Amino acid sequence: MSTLQPGAKAPSIFGNRFLQTILLSNILLQIGIWVRNFAILYYVAEKTSNNAYAISFIYVAEYAPIFIFSFIGGTLADRWRPRRTMIWCDLLSAISVFVVLLAIHFGSWQSVFLVTLISAILSQFSQPSGMKLFKQHIPEAQMQQGMALFQSLIAIFMVLGPMLGTFAYYRFGLESSIAVMGVAFLLSALVLVRLPKDAVEQKPPLEKGQFRKELNEGFRYVWQSPVLRILGLVFILAGLAVGIAQALNLFIVTERLGKTEEFLQYMLMVNGAAMLIGGGVVAAFAKKVAPQLLLAVGMIVGAVCTVIVGFSTSVPVTLVTQFVNGLVFPCIHIGISTMMLKWSHESIVGRVSGVLNPMFIGMMVISMLFAGALKDAFSLVAIYAGAGILFVLGALSLMTIMGHKAPETASSGEQGAAPEPHMH
Structure with a gap:
C-alpha cells in the first residue's frame, strides 16, 4: 500500500521525501557500523594476538542477535508505531555506545563486544519497522527501484567502509572510532524525525498469549x-x-x-x-x-x-x-x-x-x-x-x-x- 491517492501520478523516486530521509539515515548508520566493525576487529586482533576464537566472537555478537531477536522484533514492529520505533532504536544505540565507551575508557576492553551486540539487537526492532514504512510510502511501481537504491548504498559502503574503518582506527584509535558510531546513530535519529508522523492505529493492549x-x-x-x-x-x-x-x-x-x-x-x-x-x-x-x-x-x-x-x-x-x-x-x-x-x-x-x-x-x-x-x-x-x-x-x-x-492487496x-x- 502507498500513500498516493487513486489516479494520482507518482513523484519521481528521488523526489520521494520518505526515501530521501531513509537513505540519509542509512548513510549515517553505515558510517557508524563500518567504523565500528573495523575498529573492533583490529583492536581485538591486537589485544588477543590474532586469537581465532576472539575474532569469531565478534561475528557471533553481530549475527546471533539477528537470529534470536528477529522473530520478536518483526512481531512487535507490526504493533508499534514504526517511525517512533526507529527513532528510539537509534537513540538507544547511541546511548549504549557512550555507556560502553566509558567502560572501555576505564579499562574493561572486553566491553567492545557489547557495542556490536546491543546495536545488533536494536536493529532487529528498527529494520522491520523500516520495511513497514517502505510498504506504506513507496508506490508499488517504484518498490523494486527503491530497493535497488538501497542496494547501491550498501555497495558504496562495501568499497568505502573498509578504508573508512581502517583510517579511523589507525589515525584516531579505538575510543574515537567508537564515538564516531555513537554520533552517527544520534544524527540518524535526528534525521528520522523528518519522516511523516505515524498513523495512530487503535490496537488493544497485548492480552495473555x-x-x-x-x-x-x-x-x-x-x-x-x-x-x-x-x-x-x-x-x-x-x-x-x-x-x-x-x-x-x-x-x-x-x-x-x-x-x-x-x-x-x-x-x-x-x-x-x-x-x-x-x-x-x-x-x-x-x-x-x-x-x-x-x-x-x-x-x-x-x-x-x-x-x-x-x-x-x-x-x-x-x-x-x-x-x-x-x-x-x-x-x-x-x-x-x-x-x-x-x-x-x-x-x-x-x-x-x-x-x-x-x-x-x-x-x-x-x-x-x-x-x-x-x-x-x-x-x-x-x-x-x-x-x-x-x-x-x-x-x-x-x-x-x-x-x-503478486496479489493486488498482498492479502488474499x-x-x-x-x-x-x-x-x-
Missing part, C-alpha cells in the same frame, strides 16, 4: 503462501552457501592465491565496486523483470562464481570472478526484498520479515561455525563446489513459482496465500 498468537500468525502466513514458502527455502540454501564462502574467504587469499591477509580487502573492494554498478543497472530495468527471475539469475551466476573462486589459483581470474559476482548480487537482494514486500499484507510485513530473515542469518551462522571443521575434512575446491550446488538448488526451487503474480489475491491477519 496474544504475542505468541501474533508471532504464530507470521509463521502461518509464510507457510500458507506458496511464494513466501519457497522464498524461505531459498533463504536457507543461500544462507548456508554464503556463510561457508564468507568464513573461508581469507583462506582463498592465503592458500589458493598465495597472498597475505591484507589482500582480502581488495577482493571485498572489487566486489563492492561491482555491486555499486550492478545496483544501478538493476535499478534501470527492475520494473520490467519479475522479482522471481531476478533472484534466480542472481543465484545461478552466484553458483558459477563461487565454484570458480574455489578452483582458481590466478589472482586476475579470482578478481574478475568477484567482480561478476558483485554485478549480479543486487539481483538477489532486490529480488528477495521485492518479493517479501509484494506478497505480504502491510499489517503483517514486519512478521514476514521477522520469520524469513532469521532463516538466512541462522543458516549463515551455522555454516560459519562448521566452516573450520569442513576445511579440516575437505579441500577448499570441494567446499566451494558444494556452496555452488546449494545456490543452484535455490535457483531450481524458484522455477516452481515463476508464473505467480493469490491462491493459497494466507488471509489478512485479524489483529484482535
Whole structure:
C-alpha cells in the first residue's frame, strides 16, 4: 500500500521525501557500523594476538542477535508505531555506545563486544519497522527501484567502509572510532524525525498469549503462501552457501592465491565496486523483470562464481570472478526484498520479515561455525563446489513459482496465500 491517492501520478523516486530521509539515515548508520566493525576487529586482533576464537566472537555478537531477536522484533514492529520505533532504536544505540565507551575508557576492553551486540539487537526492532514504512510510502511501481537504491548504498559502503574503518582506527584509535558510531546513530535519529508522523492505529493492549498468537500468525502466513514458502527455502540454501564462502574467504587469499591477509580487502573492494554498478543497472530495468527471475539469475551466476573462486589459483581470474559476482548480487537482494514486500499484507510485513530473515542469518551462522571443521575434512575446491550446488538448488526451487503474480492487496489475491491477519 502507498500513500498516493487513486489516479494520482507518482513523484519521481528521488523526489520521494520518505526515501530521501531513509537513505540519509542509512548513510549515517553505515558510517557508524563500518567504523565500528573495523575498529573492533583490529583492536581485538591486537589485544588477543590474532586469537581465532576472539575474532569469531565478534561475528557471533553481530549475527546471533539477528537470529534470536528477529522473530520478536518483526512481531512487535507490526504493533508499534514504526517511525517512533526507529527513532528510539537509534537513540538507544547511541546511548549504549557512550555507556560502553566509558567502560572501555576505564579499562574493561572486553566491553567492545557489547557495542556490536546491543546495536545488533536494536536493529532487529528498527529494520522491520523500516520495511513497514517502505510498504506504506513507496508506490508499488517504484518498490523494486527503491530497493535497488538501497542496494547501491550498501555497495558504496562495501568499497568505502573498509578504508573508512581502517583510517579511523589507525589515525584516531579505538575510543574515537567508537564515538564516531555513537554520533552517527544520534544524527540518524535526528534525521528520522523528518519522516511523516505515524498513523495512530487503535490496537488493544497485548492480552495473555496474544504475542505468541501474533508471532504464530507470521509463521502461518509464510507457510500458507506458496511464494513466501519457497522464498524461505531459498533463504536457507543461500544462507548456508554464503556463510561457508564468507568464513573461508581469507583462506582463498592465503592458500589458493598465495597472498597475505591484507589482500582480502581488495577482493571485498572489487566486489563492492561491482555491486555499486550492478545496483544501478538493476535499478534501470527492475520494473520490467519479475522479482522471481531476478533472484534466480542472481543465484545461478552466484553458483558459477563461487565454484570458480574455489578452483582458481590466478589472482586476475579470482578478481574478475568477484567482480561478476558483485554485478549480479543486487539481483538477489532486490529480488528477495521485492518479493517479501509484494506478497505480504502491510499489517503483517514486519512478521514476514521477522520469520524469513532469521532463516538466512541462522543458516549463515551455522555454516560459519562448521566452516573450520569442513576445511579440516575437505579441500577448499570441494567446499566451494558444494556452496555452488546449494545456490543452484535455490535457483531450481524458484522455477516452481515463476508464473505467480503478486496479489493486488498482498492479502488474499493469490491462491493459497494466507488471509489478512485479524489483529484482535
